[in-house]
Structures are given as C-alpha cells and as structure tokens.
Amino acid sequence: MSLTLRVLAPDQSVFDGKAEEVILPSTTGLLGILPGHISMVTAIDIGVLRVLTNGNWNSIALLGGFAEVESNEVTVLVNGAELGSKxxxxxxxxxxxxxxxxxxxxxxxxxxxxxxxxxxxxxxxxxxxxxxxxxx
Known part of the structure; x- marks a missing residue:
C-alpha cells in the first residue's frame, strides 16, 4: 500500500506521485505519515518535507501552509516550495x-x-x- 502525495504552491505543482512515507514539518513538530494514517488537517511550518519513494528519501523545502491527510492521500498546500534537488x-x-x-x-x-x-x-x-x- 502507498500514499498519494501532492505538494502545491501558488505558482506550481511541486510533487504529484506515490510515496511510501511522508514526514511533514508541522507547526507542532515533525509528523510521520504512513499508509492507513487517520484523516487530519495540520498547519505546515517553514521547513523540509521528506518523502520516501522507491526506497529513496527526497526533500522539499516548504514555506508554510496546510496539509490534509485522507484515505491515503496527502495534499500539501503551501506559500512556496522547491525540490531539494533543484x-x-x-x-x-x-x-x-x-x-x-x-x-x-x-x-x-x-x-x-x-x-x-x-x-x-x-x-x-x-x-x-x-x-x-x-x-x-
């Protein structure tokens, strides 16, 4: 089982794909999201989102916003974002x-x-x- 992760900034879709695990920089600390996670909404802080895809960790810098987790879908809406590799x-x-x-x-x-x-x-x-x- 996997997650569907979407990271959206006002000017671009930064990531849209499958993930095995997601670590979000929430305003209350880091949140680990695995398949089967309960539904939730959380505020996102300025920080780094980590995503595990095909056994490799990738990073996305975020500028705050919100994230919703529901039915193995994680949607992250932020003020700005950039893939760490870029x-x-x-x-x-x-x-x-x-x-x-x-x-x-x-x-x-x-x-x-x-x-x-x-x-x-x-x-x-x-x-x-x-x-x-x-x-x-």
Missing amino acids: IDAASAEAELETAKNEFNQVQDQINTTEKVKAQQNLNRARAWLQATKSAS
Missing part, C-alpha cells in the same frame, strides 16, 4: 549567511516588522539549505 547548495549557503547578518542587525529590536521579516527570511534560508543537504 536548489543550488552554494546559493543556499550564501542566502543563509545574508539572512543571519540581516537578523543580527535587528535582533535587539522588540516586535518590529523588520525583525519578523528577518526571522522569516532566516527560517526560509535554513530550510532551503537543509533541503539541499538531505536531497538524494
């Missing part, structure tokens, strides 16, 4: 360094829009880099 690792590392520097400049500010934006950019850069390192 992300350039050197560019991702450079973006992470830039994001760290930007965050450090606003880190002492209390509840500012700039601080929130810098934190989101930092989280995004970390997820993109992590997806490149865990891509098969």
Whole structure:
C-alpha cells in the first residue's frame, strides 16, 4: 500500500506521485505519515518535507501552509516550495549567511516588522539549505 502525495504552491505543482512515507514539518513538530494514517488537517511550518519513494528519501523545502491527510492521500498546500534537488547548495549557503547578518542587525529590536521579516527570511534560508543537504 502507498500514499498519494501532492505538494502545491501558488505558482506550481511541486510533487504529484506515490510515496511510501511522508514526514511533514508541522507547526507542532515533525509528523510521520504512513499508509492507513487517520484523516487530519495540520498547519505546515517553514521547513523540509521528506518523502520516501522507491526506497529513496527526497526533500522539499516548504514555506508554510496546510496539509490534509485522507484515505491515503496527502495534499500539501503551501506559500512556496522547491525540490531539494533543484536548489543550488552554494546559493543556499550564501542566502543563509545574508539572512543571519540581516537578523543580527535587528535582533535587539522588540516586535518590529523588520525583525519578523528577518526571522522569516532566516527560517526560509535554513530550510532551503537543509533541503539541499538531505536531497538524494
């Protein structure tokens, strides 16, 4: 038995196929989904979705959204997504360094829009880099 996984961003269908297992980065922690999982809806955090297909793990960087699991179908609707295998690792590392520097400049500010934006950019850069390192 397998799962059908669909990962959809506003501008593209990132993944649509069969999977043996899916690990979602929910806002409450990582969620493992296997065939026969109960129906559920969960919020997705900025992070890396891992999918096991044909015995190989692949990664997809996600920018938050929602996931629904029902009848061995997993539908992930996110604000943005990219296959780890399509992300350039050197560019991702450079973006992470830039994001760290930007965050450090606003880190002492209390509840500012700039601080929130810098934190989101930092989280995004970390997820993109992590997806490149865990891509098969």
